[in-house]
Amino acid sequence: MKKILVANRGEIALRVMKTIKKMGIKTVAVYSEADRNSPHIKFADEAVCLGPAPSNESYLKMDKIIEVCKELGVDGVHPGYGFLSENAAFAELTEKNNITFIGPRSKAIEVMGSKLAAKETVKAYDIPMVPGIDEAIEDVNKATQIAREIGFPILIKASAGGGGKGMRVVNEEKDLEEQMKRAISEAKSAFGDGSVFIEKYVASPRHIEIQVLADTHGNIIHLVERECSIQRRHQKVVEEAPSVVLDESLREKMGNAAVKVARSCDYVGAGTVEFLLDENKNFYFLEMNTRLQVEHPVTELITGVDLVEQQIKIARGEVLEIQQEDIKINGHAMELRVYAEDPLNDFLPSVGNLETYQLPVGENIRVDNGFEEGMDVPIYYDPMLSKLITYGKNREEAIQLMIEAIADYKVEGVSTTLAFGKFVMENEHFKSGDFDTHFVKKYFTPEALSKKNQAEAKLAAKVALARYLQEKKLLKTPH
Template identity: 55%
Template sequence: MNSIKKILVANRGEIALRVIHTCKELGIKSVAVYSRPDAHSPHVIHADESVFIGEAASSESYLVMDKIINAAKKTGADAIHPGYGFLSENAAFSARCEEEGIIFIGPKPHAIEVMGDKTAAREAVTKAGIPTPPGLKSELNDLEEASQIADEIGYPILVKAAAGGGGKGMRIVHKKDEFESSIKAAKSEARNAFGDDRVYIEKYLEEPRHVEFQIIADMHGNVFHVYDRECSVQRRHQKVIEEAPCPILTDELRTEMSEAAIKAAKAVDYIGAGTIEFLVDKHMNFYFLEMNTRLQVEHPVTEMITNTDLVALQIHVAEGKELPFKQEDLKINGHAIECRIYAEDPADNFLPSTGKLIKHRVPTGSGIRVDSGVEEGQSVTINYDPMISKLTVHAPSREEAIGRMLRALDEYEIAGCKTTIPFCEFTLRHPAFVEAKYDTHFVQDHFTPDNMYEEDNELAVILAGALLKTAEQHENASGKSIDKNSSAYTQWWKNRR
């Protein structure tokens, strides 16, 4: 067993700060790396040491293996935690750490390589007896053969990049005459995004829900699940709101899916924390989607319902220790919801709305957790993901968790850029979410900017009436005509958001 003394965090923002917090609690020294715009970021300030690794572009800093390895050697770090994104799912980086005698806090290269390739992953889990959506079991090589399979499984079908993620290289094909052009478009996008144009096809599921299982595995053959998360509220195939546990799973289905998740991890000799993602259709059939061989953005909801520290467990496993619990020791306690607070404009197709945070006042109180990598006075830039923070709440029941989240969102004060807070408030109040009758099409089925501000519009009507009445009274009293187009109400209406 290796006792880790110093960890270099090969990441930035909230996840880097999250890892550093656990390092401090475990008495482990931490090293931050940073690009030029991140020089004064919280993760740099809170780490024991920091190393400058390059300019703003990730290709010149956070994605350069040599710079990360050299920083670890320079500071004497004996382990590297990759967080999520950047090099976290890079098999070559895991292998490089191994070659350099540095502990990689994550899975072995083989597991990353297999599960990072969508077609290889499908083949591995199929052998383990885990269901996958009907379609090609390997990459598409023959267009005519693929077209025949599409006819057999029936439209609509989904074209997906073999090496992809985040919705890139993905196309929904509704009709046969769209098939060939969609394949070409998906291959082109996959090539540009991943340098790999391989794609495969599968049945597009009706009313799909995105349900995932957190797993943790050690070097002693123990593989446990840390229960499930519902992640169906998405925009551009990326999550915005997550909750744990999934509100639609029966005890029987939860057991069946958790056993499948453990089988999938064992199929690639997995070590560390990872997530098995499934799609659940309207008939409650579940299918393997993919495995994320790293810590997930939404891990706080799992930590809050199971009273675990997943980062501490990752470190524990990387040191070669046996997991400190058995499966039966893990229980679900209450309900947790996470809202990702992005610097985006929901009223403008969720486009980035970067800028300086003139005000950043986070909500407080029982059962509220805020993971943020940016502070008041700092800027959210175009160089990286526009996430300001993750707001997570925990309560005894789902109903109470929704109420607590709405209170927290109402108290959250941000000025300087538009955020997803209004969208999150809209979602948590929507009957489809409240009744847990939503799927991955929630945004396209229920959301419009006008709907988001419905309550504001009702308030506006009331205020408008009151202001106009006051203006008329003033007009009658003074005998002077007032231009109502320049009234206080008009200015308020224009600047209300």
């Protein structure tokens, strides 16, 4: 491969290109009119505008991307995450045009893109599943019967879904019909597919995922776990590796299960197998993400493996150079997704101009960033500005460095999740490791954050006043 097009934008486009350049390969950036001043364009060797700001007129235009590849003599396409990364039709289209798709084959994307098809595929591999029904259901009477069998509370889930859409917790039988209608309607409008299924609701779960790498020669390894339980609206905000609750025995069991899931669909490339872990340390297969994950840097920092480099080598047909026994956990890594969102207003997107935008720098601080000072945050895309990652020899060190890095991250013009990140890092439940996916619901309120900010502002004012009085006193003292 001599030239790779990155079919994405922002921080992930830039992060992927850095590895491509490091490997001595030329890079091609694509962008929409809203992103014409983005750093990823300046960084690339070549850049092409795909069209207007809306993603369906730019980043999702498959034919246009293929056309650009042909015009510029591109050998491979890296899709990043989001947009076309889990689009089986796009993977197929690239292959048809003799362009390497840096990711799994279209069949694996298709199978794992449907939660029901994924459950069916891994069934033969003895993977633990949450009790429930693994077929689409629309009949309320049948749903009621199943719910009675597995016991309330239950979870209604969209088969084609993600990000919490088409998902409903039902605590009592009387609410089932209404919630089912809502879930089906939401799934139809979000994914064009109203299929839903029913599972037992795991009350206090942790969200644990395992990174896997698989080559075209049948070798599959896992790169241990990531803890992704700090979420808002079923989407992750803080991730870390390793998890504070896994011991070596459980890590090995979950790692082996993840490898089996990858094997079940003939997986190739980097992928992530997601599990729920209940309070009794039972784990259940949730789904497989057939792409690079947002939180991949924490795995890179504790294993020393560049996952994008591995993706490219696998796509070139190389044999995986890492064996399972080579994977060792070294230290601890923490990641905060820095979103242009207002934590004081239900995490709603906050658009505007980045009047001030200064990144923290220092040893063991990594920022995967996609913006510069003076840029506008567009309303058309996911509101992530960057990912702030810290590394320490242990968890306490990674947390402390994250608090310091957040303090050094200066943003004015939009609200961000930085203050929320600080709230998490300083929370006793988080620090002790005693938390689950309900952390935000249990411990976070806008009032708590406001109070904390006010208390810190008062303290800063007192310190400033004390310093001022001290300096005044020194000036008056005769020398």
